[in-house]
Amino acid sequence: MNKPIVRFAPSPTGYLHIGGARTALFNWLYAKKNGGKFLLRIEDTDLERSKSEYIDQITDALSWLGFDWNDNVILQSKNKSRHEEVVNHMIQAGTAYRCFLSKEELDALRKESEKKKELFRVPKTYRDYSLEQHQALIDEGKSFTVRLKIPDGITEFTDLVYGTIKVNNKELDDFIIARSDGSPTYNFVVAIDDSDMNISHVIRGDDHLANTPKQILVYKALGLTLPTFAHLPMILGSDKKRLSKRHAATNVQEYKEKGFTATAMINYLSLLGWNPDSDQEIFNINELVGAFNFSQVQKKPATFDEKKLLWVSGQQMAQIEVSTVIKEIEILDSSWGVNQDSKYKNDVIALVKDRSKTLNDIIEVSDVFFKEDISHNEEMSKKILDDSSIQIITDLHEALNIEDNWRKDTLESIFDNLMTQHELGLGKLIKPVRFALTGLGYGPGIFDMIILLGKDRCLNRLSKAVKL
């Protein structure tokens, strides 16, 4: 088998959203798994809506995810003359024809059919006109579109996900391949470009499933070799509607900013609409490449569930190396940990990492170790720092102040004394102490934390908390 060539073909009318990322992922996985090529084509022919800044956003997001594409980015708009050339060729060859029906005429006919509750079909008035007749009408100054001459018969193809799809060509109008301004339409150019790029596998969202027969008809009219098609089910929001801007976060970039690693995103996305045929849920990229298979891709749409994403992210966080975490965080927040000793940074991350679900969780907690001054939420202060808590903190301050052996065992005995002194369990002691020390209601083990913070910081914070 030849090495597959696949492509991801977003239109630059917005940022890269979750659905697009999943499509890109499956393309990329398939290419990687089979030693093929993953190409990137930007479908920027809709001049009204396409913006170059979106191209940058999309390529940035793809790079962040690690979907490195082969060759240069292909801009569809650059293929304009090629598209026009093919249209002309098809007119000459008789596989397409000029249609002189105006948009207004068609709209009127469409409305009429609707009124009569009849099925509307584009009239094939000009289908069999000769090229001379075309010229005569052009000379009259009539404008025209170009339509594909769809033959009788059945168009059938085997989708890697959906199986055999069959459509009677009668259901299809002679659709427009070039508008009256000469610009080619989507279902036409996509076929030409995919063919020109030698795409072997067209992997895309299933919103394109119904258009596939039209594209196949273009391939056939030109005698081109058909690619294999694989359509992916949609990703839905929690309301079961197609994921769109109405939903909370659909932009890949937003998830990056929320502190999810690319690995976690990819891991979660891979599980939407695909299963590894095993109970494994946590994958690194290589495992995913090895396991991916179209036979395990679902046909039904999947709902995006941020709760599960968080869980996947937490699982990934437990496996990720401290040095990697530091790199990732520094990419995310360049001000993080500046002027901090690198051994200290390592220790902080090692302490905090396993109880964090996202990089942002880590950033939040690690702040406590980097900043001299921490803030205490007023409401929580009132709730936690009652008289007995203040007494505990005062006593602890006193004991720590005269303790020079800053070790776990000495700290433990200090807390033992406090426990007997106040007749409280360790849990009751920890809560106010942690709050005094960090301003947080959660965090790493208390002894580890005290050791890492160091004596000065601990004493300062304890005495500050007493005054709150």
Place this chain on the structure above:
RNA sequence: GGCCCGUUCGUCUAAUGGUUAGGACUCAUGGUUUUCAUCCAUGCAAUAGGAGUUCGAUCCUCCUACGGGCUACCA
């Protein structure tokens, strides 16, 4: 309206012509951690509905319902 696609716990999914319909997330409860998180255990929870084929259908067929997509001189 027409065409195409789909429908298993709330969510992601597994299974097979014969299972107590399995796992994961969420949620609840308990345990571990003398805190929180993690972790572990237990529990709640599903084959859209109706016909047919069959000794037996979640699985095969048909119908209905529901959902999605396409049906544009958008991509």
